[in-house]
Amino acid sequence: MPVLSDNIRGALLMMGAMCAYTLNDAFMKSLADEIPLFQAIFIRGLGAILFLTFMCKVLGQLRFAFPARDWGLVILRTAGEIGGTYCFLTALFNMPIANVSAILQVLPLSVALAAALFLREPLGWRRLSAIAVGFCGVLLIIQPGGADFSAYSLYALGAVVCVTVRDITVRRMSRNVPSVFVALVAAIGVTGLGAVGSLFVEWQLITTLSGLQMAGATGFLIFGYIASVSAMRFGEIGFVAPFRYTSLLVALVLGVLVFAEWPNTLALAGGAIVVATGLFTLYREAKLQIRNRMVPDRIR
Known part of the structure; x- marks a missing residue:
């Protein structure tokens, strides 16, 4: 039996993570007619908090002694997570799942642009052109x-902005801040949003069907988190990251089979352009990282 390389294992894990995240989205969308948005966010968040707390304890990451600067970044990232969750789920509850997923695929482009503007990371004319086309x-x-x-659609764009803030903030954190702990704080923040928002809506009775849908959403969310973290630890980022676009294909299939939704021709063309430019951007970033690693060797 052939042994899988780390890159192939990482790619398979990333594909599994994207499938799980998109299935989570599908379960949440299916709840739109039964459970109010904030109630769904709150109940799903409780499951995520329990799991992430357990993971922090197992990994020894339940630590709080960080510099004030890192705590500020953790709070800013959590704010981005809260805004992104609210905007994304609002769009998801009211739009075809494939359209929302296609808009979110612009994230590699928005993160690259934000990194150039705010972190002074290099951005050549090729990637800048790809971002404009995307x-x-x-x-x-x-x-x-x-x-x-x-x-x-504006909510989906708002989710892109919030998640971009979230991802850029992570790049400024010191390596002493555990990743699972950061995710736990974010989960607490998002669940807090659900708790506050649910005070102003009429809670609906959890039926057997909606309970199973909620359990499915929570389970796939947890699996997606584990698989995505593992993917980045196994494979090289430049090889693994492009497999994130698996989520768009899964969203198209689920949209047709589960929700009887099919994007029009313009939306499909736009999605293809976003994916193509995103792949090109990831390719250029990988080449730049290789070039930067080679420069010190030349100097020596």
Whole structure:
């Protein structure tokens, strides 16, 4: 039996993570007609908190002695997570799952642009051009002014902004801050959002079906987290990261089979453009990292 390389194992884990995250989205979307948004966020969050607390204890990451600067970054990242969750789920509850997923695929482009603007990371003309083309692809998905335009697309864009803030903040944290602990704090923040928001909505009775859907969402969310972290530990980021786009394919299939949704031609074309430019951006970043690692050797 052939032995899988670390890169192949990482790619398979990343594909599994993206499938799990998208299935979580599908379960949450299926709850839209039964459970209010904030109630769903709160109940799912309780499961995530229990799991992440257990993981922190097992890994010895339940530590609080960090510098004030790191705590500030943890809080800022949590704010991004809260905003991203609210905007994403609001869009998901009211739009085709494939359209929302396609808009979120612009994240590698928005993170690269934000890193250049705020962290002074290098951004050549090739990647800058890819980012511009990618955002044109987003416009094709959203179709402002068109008959298929949905105001909830703006919530999906808001999720992109919030998640970009979240991911950029992580790059500024010191390595002493455990990743699972950061995720736990974020889960507490998101669950707090659900708790506060649910005070102003009428709670609905959890039926057998909605309970199973909620359990499915929580289970796939937890599996997705484990698989995505493991993927980055096994394989090289430049090889593994492009497999994130598996989520768009899964979202298209689930949209058709579960929700009877199919994006129009312009949205599909926009999604293809976003994926192509995102892959190109990841490729250029990988080449830049290889070049930077080789420079010290030349100097010596």
